[in-house]
Amino acid sequence: MTPEALPGEDQPVLVFHDVVKVYPLKAGDVTALNHISFAVNRGEFISIMGPSGSGKSTLLNLMGCLDTPTSGDIFIGGIRIGDMSDVELTNLRRDHIGFIFQYFNLFPLLNVIENVNFPQMLKSRAKVDEKKAVAVLRAVKLDEHLYVHTPLELSGGQQQRVAVARALINDPDILLCDEPTGNLDSKTGASIMELMAELNRNGTTIIVVTHDPRVASYTNRTIQIVDGRIES
Template sequence: MSDEPLLRFEAVSKVYPLPAGDVVALDRVSLTVDAGEFIAVMGPSGSGKSTLLHLMGCLDVPTGGKISLSGQDISGMSDDDLTGLRRDRIGFIFQQFNLIPLLSAVENVEFPLTLTIGREESRRRAIEVMRAVHLDDALFTHRPAELSGGEQQRVAIARALVNNPDLLLCDEPTGNLDRKTGTAIMEILEAENREGKTVIVVTHDPEVATYARRTIRIVDGKVV
């Protein structure tokens, strides 16, 4: 239904059982995210920011409560269904880039497409998004170790965009970059948001948060 939010959390909790006692990472969190929003998630270290992002991205499942994506309950989905959902609708960008060291830049970007479309089409699409994030063609055949941090993050963004996802989830995307490069990365994310992508950025940096139109603050596993 068109009036459904893109994401809805209803009293969502995530508890990690440990020998020394259970750790409550999220405590009955309720929130909604509408399509096209640009949201910053902020809070102190250990507050539950990354756990929240992992649940939004179907990388983890809640201990309690309900998570819906476009009105569809994802809380009880099978691993295969969640994998398909991540592949088709969600893009991830991480602080550590998470590129595959033995693959070239363009091979890293086209990798998510290799299971769904032919080689020729996946290469065409990969080159298209790499140019869109202002990567020089001369870098396409370089492996990650031959690229600067900013170049690696552009490759990671291109990989996240190659499937044309509805939702872009970014965990400290500028954390390993200098200020100038970080600004350039945030401007790419801002442009993607203007094109209609929903962007959620976990950050500790108030300057990064200024790009968002809404900030979710989380402390001790609760939205405050």
């Protein structure tokens, strides 16, 4: 049974089927991913680990629809992304995928509320729901007196909480996290991972790309990737 044939609630939220990614270079083609297949069910909390150059970043880019495979199929919510136009892929990223990065990627001139509301503005192109922004900021346990501050007035941990709230504002199907604690001290990083675990317990599907076993210990399943292949 293909992902498209499954009932909505039973569908894996993400499927890679025999995915290959090759980068053509003058010195010779580089195979970053070599026949990768796996599925992520709704509500899972997964870490993806591997040494530098193993293909983690390529895998993250494909999961986030920031790149397309050389061959093979990727399904998100049962939709084959290879059949989608650039505009449709942009809308898919905006509406169904939340991104959290190591370096936060917040807008320095916008305050906390404005940063969190930005994806809503892109989606609706109309008045945003500020109550929803406040709700997600409360969910990530950011103190209310910080909502009018800009990112440069916040600590690293506080900035990452804002980034998590921004990623959640459009109710994504998947939360993709690229080394989310890599720019934080160990205590702050642990508090962010505890927040992620709580979000997952409340139903959010989370995939964390990391090199840190401490981060992976919070997840329920680890996918090891080496030389572009998944290790069994």
